């Protein structure tokens with residue numbers, strides 16, 4: 001007793017379990033509350049408990065909205081994270097594999113989209129290389145010497161390898177919304193190695209195509225309904 005082991009969720013007041021809680025800007029958020037939040041929230045540590053409370057109110061409204069109940073996909077874009085569009089109702093949402101069955105996906109009007117762009121991110125990619133057996137002719141009668149020589153050779157091979165890079169493609173969708181300023185869609189499931197030019201170009205083309213199609217849908221929705 002006396003130990004401060006009662007870590008309380010700043011939003012619902014329940015105990016925030018050590019394995020499921022996350023840090024907010026000004027407190028802790030329990031696992032149950034995290035699950036209720038949108039999967040599109042990224043930096044919880046920059047968000048306050050008061051903002052999360054507002055966000056959860058929005059999530060309730062979203063869940064019970066006509067937008068969600070009448071949503072009927074007419075077009076899907078992408079094959080990892082998927083943009084679903086309902087052209088008849090001026091709606092769209094993004095589904096991701098982060099949550100297997102999201103019952104409350106954030107739903108938006110096409111006319112809420114402010115701007116879109118393809119983002120290409122280059123990232124250091126370090127695959128595990130098998131070390132080539134280039135000088136196995138060294139005298140290795142002594143087991144210890146053999147091991148040391150092998151280790152040195154491995155280290156040398158690791159050092160002489162130039163860094164390798166890979167690519168991620170994203171589509172950033174700017175939205176006019178009280179809880180979000182953008183929704184980001186990841187296009188490729190796995191990182192694309194720099195050396196794999198055909199995969200790189202194909203993903204780049206795919207991203208541009210998603211962007212062009214989606215932008216065209218948003219523009220025609222704005223002509224039809226006016227900006228939201």
Ligand SMILES: [Zn+2]
Nearest residue numbers: 009012030033
């Ligand atoms: Zn909570």
